[in-house]
Amino acid sequence: GAVVSQHPSRVICKSGTSVKIECRSLDFQATTMFWYRQFPKQSLMLMATSNEGSKATYEQGVEKDKFLINHASLTLSTLTVTSAHPEDSSFYICSAAGLETIIDGGYGYTFGSGTRLTVV
Amino acid sequence: ELKVEQNPLFLSMQEGKNYTIYCNYSTTSDRLYWYRQDPGKSLESLFVLLSNGAVKQEGRLMASLDTKARLSTLHITAAVHDLSATYFCAVDMNTDKLIFGTGTRLQVFP
Numbered sequence: 571g572a573v574v575s576q577h578p579s580r581v582i583c584k585s586g587t588s589v590k591i592e593c594r595s596l597d598f599q600a601t602t603m604f605w606y607r608q609f610p611k612q613s614l615m616l617m618a619t620s621n622e623g624s625k626a627t628y629e630q631g632v633e634k635d636k637f638l639i640n641h642a643s644l645t646l647s648t649l650t651v652t653s654a655h656p657e658d659s660s661f662y663i664c665s666a667a668g669l670e671t672i673i674d675g676g677y678g679y680t681f682g683s684g685t686r687l688t689v690v
Numbered sequence: 691e692l693k694v695e696q697n698p699l700f701l702s703m704q705e706g707k708n709y710t711i712y713c714n715y716s717t718t719s720d721r722l723y724w725y726r727q728d729p730g731k732s733l734e735s736l737f738v739l740l741s742n743g744a745v746k747q748e749g750r751l752m753a754s755l756d757t758k759a760r761l762s763t764l765h766i767t768a769a770v771h772d773l774s775a776t777y778f779c780a781v782d783m784n785t786d787k788l789i790f791g792t793g794t795r796l797q798v799f800p
Contacts, residue, residue, distance in 0.1 A: 576732075604787060613778065614733075614790040663732055665788070679723070679788055684732040 572598045574666045576682030583654055583689055591649045591685045593664030599644035600666035604679070605637075608661040620647055644668070654689040661686050692717045694781050694791040702797045703769050711794045713762040713779035721782035722762045724753050726775045727793075733778070736764075769798045 573596040583589050593603060602621050606614040618634075620626040620641035628634045636658075638650040647666075651658055664682040671678040693716040703709050713722070721740055725733040737746045739755035739762060746753050750773065752765045762779055779791040 606790075611795075613793045614780075616787060616789065619787055678738060679735075681725075681733045681735075686730075 572666070572668075572671050572678070572680040574600075574664065574680045574682040576664050576685055578685060579683060580686045581688070583687070585655055585689055586653055588650055588652045589654055589687060591651075591662055591664070591687075593647045593649070593666065593682050595645045595666045595668065595680070598666075598671060599668045600647070601644065601668045602666070603641055603647035604665040604667075605639060605647075605649050606663045606665065608663060608684075610661075614663060617649075651687065654687070656689045659687055659689045692781065692783060692789050694779060694789050696777075696779060696791040696794050698794060699792060700795045700797075702799065703766075705770055705798055705800055706768050708768065709766050711764040711766070711777055711796075713764070713791050715760050715762075715779075715781045715789075715791075717760075717781075717783075718757070719760075719781045719783065720757055722755050723780045723782070723788065724762070724764055725778045725780065727778060728775050736777075766796075769796075771798050771800070774798045 575594045577592050605617045608614045616629050617632045618626045618628045620639050622641050622644050626639035641647040663684045665679045695714050697712050724736040737753040742757040744755045750767045755762045774797050776793050776795045778793050780788040
């Protein structure tokens with residue numbers, strides 16, 4: 571089945587530094603990737619959607635200059651949290667979809683294992 | 691703006707009992723997903739419901755979709771401790787992005 575690999579699983583960084591999170595589709599081509607953020611005991615909030623080779627589409631309230639998303643190939647998307655602050659500490663999850671994940675004419679979404687970001 | 695609400699938000703139930711989690715959404719959609727999340731982990735796909743009246747079952751869990759009522763249910767039969775987790779429904783916006791429900795934290799005790 572479709573597998574999405576996300577790295578790192580945990581990262582601790584100092585306030586003011588930048589952190590990059592990678593999301594790779596291992597056995598399919600991900601034409602669309604999604605990035606979610608989840609605070610403790612809360613739901614997943616969609617941050618942005620990216621299509622290969624295009625600029626990401628950010629959800630309302632998400633700072634695109636702070637959360638840089640790159641989807642340069644059909645198997646890799648990256649999320650860079652720039653100038654991280656403690657309030658950016660969260661669980662970040664990517665999801666990927668492509669032609670191989672289509673179910674009955676619509677996407678089946680495959681999720682990465684998540685990245686726990688702690689900014690100190 | 692699409693809203694996806696689940697109830698209850700928290701459910702504590704005894705092993706062997708039955709219960710239903712409800713997922714209501716505010717706009718038209720024909721595709722609904724159920725996921726399970728264990729603490730500190732990512733999402734595990736449980737069900738994909740693709741049309742009105744769809745019903746799927748796996749083990750002690752059964753999910754259904756009523757698109758006219760904008761309602762999906764996740765029914766738990768004879769709960770066991772291993773089912774303790776947080777359950778999310780998610781609605782496909784027909785623009786190929788998922789919006790998640792508020793989540794239901796299920797705790798099954800002996």
